[in-house]
Amino acid sequence: MSNKNTLHVGLIGTGNIGKTHLISFSSLQETGLLDIDIAAVCDTDQDSLARAADLFDIKTTYLDYNKLVENPDVDIIYVCTPTNLHSDMVKVAVKNHKAVFCEKPLARSSPQAQVMMAMTRDAGVPAGVGLVLRYDQFLLFAKRLLDEHDFGTPMLAHIRDDQRFPVDYIYYSHWRGNKTIAGGGTLIEHSIHDIDILRWFLGDIESVYARTSHFAGRDVEDHASVIMNHTSGATSTLDSVWHWVERPNERYLEFFFEKGYIGISLESDKRYLEYHLQGDAPVKVWDETANAALLDELGLESKSISPAAIEALTCVGAERYTALNYAFLKAVKEKISPRPDFGDAVAAHNIVDAAYESTDKGRCIALL
Ligand SMILES: NC(=O)c1ccc[n+]([C@@H]2O[C@H](COP(=O)([O-])OP(=O)(O)OC[C@H]3O[C@@H](n4cnc5c(N)ncnc54)[C@H](O)[C@@H]3O)[C@@H](O)[C@H]2O)c1
Incomplete structure (x- = not known):
């Protein structure tokens, strides 16, 4: 009703x-x-x-x-x-x-x-x-770590993102091989998520240097390596690849700070976060711990919602989309x-466009 x-x-x-x-x-x-x-x-x-x-x-x-x-x-x-x-x-x-x-x-x-x-x-x-990825529990947990501990000045972030070429296998589609429809390949179609995360964690990006390749001979790139300089002085590097090996999509993220390290594995069957603060022992975190950060972000308390609701928001599958949709629809209501809004998307698009321009021109592109 x-x-x-x-x-x-x-x-x-x-x-x-x-x-x-x-x-x-x-x-x-x-x-x-x-x-x-x-x-x-x-x-x-x-x-x-x-x-x-x-x-x-x-x-x-x-x-x-x-x-x-x-x-x-x-x-x-x-x-x-x-x-x-x-x-x-x-x-x-x-x-x-x-x-x-x-x-x-x-x-x-x-x-x-x-x-x-x-x-x-x-x-x-x-x-x-x-x-x-803005509603990934491990990334939200990492954000919370940075708020709660002194990791020191951000120095370097690196993301390695690989996926089976999505014209077959997972995300089977013809259009992803067509630049007129997709705009490009692994960088815009898949790694725009990574670019958004790098901005979200390390702030504005002032210059971009990139190289892309077309190993499969298609008009969309199947490899992109991008170096980004943040206004904070930190550097990010991204390696994004579409290949033909039948294996789960993998994303591995590493953040180095002057006084700490955070590594996050977002493989579908091996998801964890590890962090190490100067002077402390390294800590490894699994879903059960990280989930609290997601529920907190959504303004939910585990004791006031059902186990099925927690499962829907956190278990691997449609989980991040359920959390993202919960946040979006609640905001509308x-x-x-x-x-994230269209402004967040435009900021990521600006960097993607600069990376393609850098590849074409063979030089670093200034953004700000
Ligand atoms: N956020 C994410 O993590 C994520 C994941 C996958 C895909 N995507 C994005 O979602 C979009 C769709 O990707 P997909 O994998 O679902 O593609 P898809 O090919 O599986 O689905 C697209 C659907 O759109 C339909 N369609 C095409 N033209 C239409 C029209 N004029 N009117 C109505 N329907 C039409 C097609 O018939 C098809 O069913 C892409 O922009 C893709 O980048 C985002």
Whole structure:
């Protein structure tokens, strides 16, 4: 039964990530964390649309996204289509004064993303983005460590991010091999998450030097190495690769400070954080400890929610998306600004664009 607290969501794009969001809406609803009505879904692929409608018991389906957005029973639009389509879909959502959540990357380049940000800000429409690592419990735990202990001056961060080339295997898709649709390869499509994290932890980036490669001979890069200088004086390095080895996606993050170290493994089957403060013994942290940081970030207390709700927000699978959607939808409901927002996405896009420019020109690109 819907009431004034019910959040009426319409989702465009019932593919990979669209289904993950639908699963997370169901978890949020079933565990009583939020009251969500999945009012309508849209996809141009009739089979995918029918499967999603059947699986999630959704009565209203559309082949044309304009009709979904115009439906008065839909208040919040999720844009989960290939990247080149995001901008037009966000535009229609804004025109209809609906809150919008758009998957990352927002667009194929920063200027397009900036137009999208300006549209949502001018219209005063809440706008969230799928930079989902902001709701990873280990990263939130690391943030909390930095607030609570004296790690000293940040010196160096490094992220190694590898994924099987997502034109098959996990995230099977044709469009990810097409630059006109995706905007680029492993850097923009996957490692925009990493760039966002590096900014989030070490602050603004003033210059970028990068090299990308196309080993597979496609028009999207399958390797990017990027060196970023932060205004704080710290340096970040990112190595991002799409390969053909059948193995889980792996992300390994390391942060070096003058008086401490934090390493985070985000492999799907081996997730942990280790930290070492000068003069202390090294500490290794597993999910059970890190989960508290996520619940705290979401304003939830483990003793006041059910074990099923904790599981939905923290266990590996749709977990980060459930946490991200909880935060976004709660912000919409409470009329506060969601984070991460389109501004966070634009900041990451600026760095991605600078990295591509650096590769083309063979020199360092200044940003500030
Ligand atoms: N936040 C994350 O971690 C994350 C993870 C995966 C994908 N993504 C992003 O989500 C977006 C979609 O990726 P995906 O893996 O779900 O792709 P996908 O190919 O699995 O799904 C895209 C869906 O959009 C549909 N579609 C295409 N054109 C459409 C149109 N005009 N109207 C309605 N539906 C249309 C397709 O039929 C397909 O079902 C991409 O921007 C991708 O970068 C984000």
